[in-house]
Amino acid sequence: MFKKLFGKKEDAPTTVSIYSPLSGNLLPLEQVPDPVFSQKMMGDGLAVEPTDGKVVSPIEGEVMQVFPTKHAVGLKSKNGAEVLIHIGLETVSMEGKGFEAHVSEGSKVSVGDPLITFDMELVKEKAKSTITPVIVTNGDDLGTLEKKQEESVAAGQSEIMTVSAK
Template identity: 45%
Template sequence: MGFLNNLFGNKEKNVSETPAAKSIICEPNTIYSPLKGTVIPLAEVSDPVFAEEVMGPGVGIEPEEGKLYAPVEGEIITVFPTGHAIGMKTADGMEVLLHIGIDTVQLEGDGFQAFVKQGDHVKAGELLVEFDCAKIKDKGYQTTTMVLVPNAALLGNMSKPHTGKVEVLEQIFNFQ
């Protein structure tokens, strides 16, 4: 099932979505913001694995609240057992990796609640994970959330990403 399925393991679905989710029409090979917050270039993320695009190109987002929504319509192909990372795949084959925080795997799921499991089909804007920003920070971790496309080499050229303040489901980048 691709890179993300091999990387992560498997995982209840409580469908909750943003009001904007009802009206969004997803463009092919386009990533929408899964968070309300501030988008930063991936090169500015403090973890070199992400900053050097080892896991694929994308952006980092400094979240304003602990709710991660689907940035695309597609299938959940992986839910990391700790709830801090989710992999998705769109109908046109784009893979998306959402990784909440830096080194947050060390929290072993404390502060994370996933609402989806492998095999679920979600629409852009559906709630995927709730996470406790204060708890993550209190334990000494960053909440910077990465939005990555591991199979970007198959999709063409990535547009210059939107940076700065962003609302859930605002377009942040695409491939052409």
């Protein structure tokens, strides 16, 4: 699969920057009020408390999955890092209401490309929180994950993590 996506393995970068997919305030994953994320059951990463409803690609790569409810999207970077963006907490129960996907499975994306837009007010009303975890789900297959300590981040502009290949 890797060869099919990106040519020879040597063509893949060894370290990939992951940018914030949303504008807002950056939070340690441990502060997310959901144990699935705060206890890193899905992987390590950070979270963003968004200031608007625009989600952009944090990496250059490919869309692996857009959840049917459009509340989450999975991406794969050129070095193999798999990134999950889960918009809000307990948003799956909204059944896609208030979410619009701008990509589909197999879409190639660059940093800053629109992925999903969502109605912030509706999420605030219907879900537990707008806090959006950004998770590297296959960290065990990769090398070092370094997280930034910024407070305020801009979508597609603020580097929040770097991850290296093994």
